[in-house]
Amino acid sequence: MITETKNSLTEQTRERLLAAARVVFSENGFQNATVREICRRADVNIAAVNYYFNSKEALFAATLNFEPLLTLCKKINQGSICAQERLLNFIHDFLMQLLDEKEFSVQCQLMARELAEPTPVLGKIVQEAIAPIHQFVANLVREIVGKTISEAELRRCVFSIFGQCMYYRHGQPVIQRLHPQLRYDHKEIEAIAKHIGEFSLAGLKQVAQNKCP
Amino acid sequence: MITETKNSLTEQTRERLLAAARVVFSENGFQNATVREICRRADVNIAAVNYYFNSKEALFAATLNFEPLLTLCKKINQGSICAQERLLNFIHDFLMQLLDEKEFSVQCQLMARELAEPTPVLGKIVQEAIAPIHQFVANLVREIVGKTISEAELRRCVFSIFGQCMYYRHGQPVIQRLHPQLRYDHKEIEAIAKHIGEFSLAGLKQVAQNKCP
């Protein structure tokens, strides 16, 4: 049918825009990314952005996809292993989504940028993605260190874990200059995950000892 | 003398520019900060930026001051206490410079922004400030965990410590939305420093155990 052909072609340019936008946004951030560059990469006229979406900001919001991160949490919870193992698995899978350049980690990198340079969409991202996975890790931590821990100390433990992970992405411009040979291949990510996992579990045990002597 | 009067007046507008630039840059980052806003706050004509400095970028470079960070490292090393205590002291003082809004931490905040959104001046910052204090912490870590640790594992330990500290600044837009009541007053910074210190020392001990069973 001709209608189908037309629709699929329409969807094609729309999807091409989205795909290009994801790449350009994750590479340059929201501000530094230009509509002209996105359209150039998508091989699409500049007016298409405001035709299919209404603005650059709406295009940016449309590129966000919280599903991979949220399904990661659900997948981890399905196993019947202990909390320590679940935390190690989470750190591993989270780092994979955050650092692996070959995977479709663009989604995660795109949101990671928001932490440092907030845009008008940050509120939505915090509410729908960051808050849930912070809560997820908080539950794991509480299960590991026991229930006597205070809310403030629990929060600091969660921050310690995320801080270690995020530094590899936020600090990348610096890290690249400090250690030019460092590449985030699978082997390196595994090593990082192992380190952060052991480092954090030991830290959590220490916190647990402090609270329940 | 009239010459002195003239010079001091000149210096006054130059210094006013620098002071305003420090504030605006640390609040908005290099890109988002505008020359017009800086001049407005300094109560100075727009042309003054290119008159006294040659460009916005040179003005930015002139606002940088690595001394507080470097003297921090020297001060810590002067004491004859053990490496663990020195690390705890460093984390405390570093967080004070990084988070305290009342102190003159603008210098540190200004450089912290560079980690996430690099500017043409980043190379200088890494070379003159970040690399030295990374090396400083690396030396402390090596002293704590023993010499058998590999270079890669040493690097990850340093990243774990800095990652935990920097998250409170880089993640502030997110943290503010997650915990709107959280304020970085002296009491809170002390608590954060205590947490990161204990958490990290436990992590380092674990790393040392792994390497020297």
Place this chain on the structure above:
DNA sequence: TTTACTATAAAACAAACGTTTGATACACTC
């Protein structure tokens, strides 16, 4: 065939940016 609608294209729009210009007032030298 005519009409209406959709998708795309080139061009122009208004705003904001860093930077430069040209003029003005002032202090100092001779």
Place this chain on the structure above:
DNA sequence: GAGTGTATCAAACGTTTGTTTTATAGTAAA
């Protein structure tokens, strides 16, 4: 007092940004 150099100012410059306009094909319905 004429001439020189400096600091400041309002104004404009040229560029880039996101967005809008206007026009042009092509398709579907009447």
